[in-house]
Amino acid sequence: MRKRVSWLKILLFTTLVLLAAGIGFGVPLGIKISRRNTIENLGYSREFAEYILKQDMYETVRDLGFNETLGKILMAPEYQVNHYEDYLQINYHEINNFLPLTNAFLDKKYAPDDINFIFERFSESEITLLSEREHIDHLQDYFAKSYARLKDLDRYLAIEGDIQEAVYEVANNLDLPEYEADETRSSFSIDMLVNKNYAVSEDFEPENLVDAGNGYRLNQEAFEAFKEMQAAAKAEGLIFEINSAYRSVAEQQSVFNAQCAQYGQAYCESHVAKPGFSEHHTGLALDVKTPHNGTFAYSKEFTWLKEHAQEYGFIWRYQESQEKYSRFAEEAWHYRYVGKELAQQVKDSGLSYDEYYITLLEASN
Numbered sequence: 001m002r003k004r005v006s007w008l009k010i011l012l013f014t015t016l017v018l019l020a021a022g023i024g025f026g027v028p029l030g031i032k033i034s035r036r037n038t039i040e041n042l043g044y045s046r047e048f049a050e051y052i053l054k055q056d057m058y059e060t061v062r063d064l065g066f067n068e069t070l071g072k073i074l075m076a077p078e079y080q081v082n083h084y085e086d087y088l089q090i091n092y093h094e095i096n097n098f099l100p101l102t103n104a105f106l107d108k109k110y111a112p113d114d115i116n117f118i119f120e121r122f123s124e125s126e127i128t129l130l131s132e133r134e135h136i137d138h139l140q141d142y143f144a145k146s147y148a149r150l151k152d153l154d155r156y157l158a159i160e161g162d163i164q165e166a167v168y169e170v171a172n173n174l175d176l177p178e179y180e181a182d183e184t185r186s187s188f189s190i191d192m193l194v195n196k197n198y199a200v201s202e203d204f205e206p207e208n209l210v211d212a213g214n215g216y217r218l219n220q221e222a223f224e225a226f227k228e229m230q231a232a233a234k235a236e237g238l239i240f241e242i243n244s245a246y247r248s249v250a251e252q253q254s255v256f257n258a259q260c261a262q263y264g265q266a267y268c269e270s271h272v273a274k275p276g277f278s279e280h281h282t283g284l285a286l287d288v289k290t291p292h293n294g295t296f297a298y299s300k301e302f303t304w305l306k307e308h309a310q311e312y313g314f315i316w317r318y319q320e321s322q323e324k325y326s327r328f329a330e331e332a333w334h335y336r337y338v339g340k341e342l343a344q345q346v347k348d349s350g351l352s353y354d355e356y357y358i359t360l361l362e363a364s365n
């Protein structure tokens with residue numbers, strides 16, 4: 001009997017101690033540890049789990065599951081309780097100042113969906129610049145296309161009307177006068193774009209120039225392709241030959257001056273590229289002529305080239321329907337080598353090479 005009483009005493013004492021512990025710490029230690037484990041198992045840090053218990057947010061976080069942004073922001077000095085629901089919808093990004101930037105965008109009334117788009121779409125420095133601007137309405141529409149660039153935002157905003165059209169126009173520099181964009185290239189590539197807004201630098205040198213006969217020079221690959229094309233046409237009784245090929249910047253200057261002197265400023269400015277802005281600088285462009293008299297645009301050779309040039313890697317570069325983008329009047333005689341695959345794709349697209357390069361090639365690089 002004495003023994004049983006003593007066991008009861010011990011049991012009573014232990015219960016009292018546990019109760020005291022429970023009252024003292026709010027939640028009994030055992031439950032606390034199990035809750036901490038639950039939160040940690042969701043993917044949060046131990047520090048965060050302990051913080052959650054102290055803040056009495058156990059059930060909220062348990063029901064929410066793992067949210068990386070919450071895990072980063074809740075204990076940070078940047079945490080703003082009024083943005084709690086927004087934080088939950090914003091994907092965490094490993095960039096400097098993620099939290100202050102997030103707050104800056106929320107304060108500017110960007111929706112969480114816009115903020116996710118911003119972090120996905122732009123570089124760190126662009127994000128910082130954007131966070132310092134006023135709220136931009138329809139931001140996602142402006143930057144839906146990969147060729148849209150944040151540095152052009154003010155140019156987009158300056159154009160009224162359809163947003164997609166404004167972005168396309170600016171991408172193609174149509175909002176700028178000719179020769180005023182700052183796209184100057186000094187390195188050569190087969191697909192390079194040269195037009196009235198994409199110049200080559202003064203020290204630009206095309207690669208692999210070879211003698212193409214009669215004093216003309218062309219890029220070797222382009223010349224091989226031209227000879228192949230010429231032979232295929234000849235088999236059908238059609239004759240054309242090179243009338244102009246590579247021109248240095250200095251040579252272009254004299255062509256430009258001569259044409260201006262002969263035909264007047266207006267004519268030469270619309271028909272002859274200013275030095276630095278001519279495709280002939282690349283060694284990839286050539287003009288053709290037929291030995292017989294008559295306008296090339298009415299020749300059988302032109303009809304054949306329009307249909308077949310792309311099979312040899314050439315595109316008919318200046319077409320009337322594309323003048324808005326090429327900013328050149330139609331030239332039946334001018335062809336540009338870009339390689340067979342690309343030439344076919346450009347032709348199939350129905351776009352000018354200017355548009356194709358800017359909206360599809362350059363944007364994907």
Ligand SMILES: [Zn+2]
Binds near residue numbers: 286333335
């Ligand atoms: Zn030409």
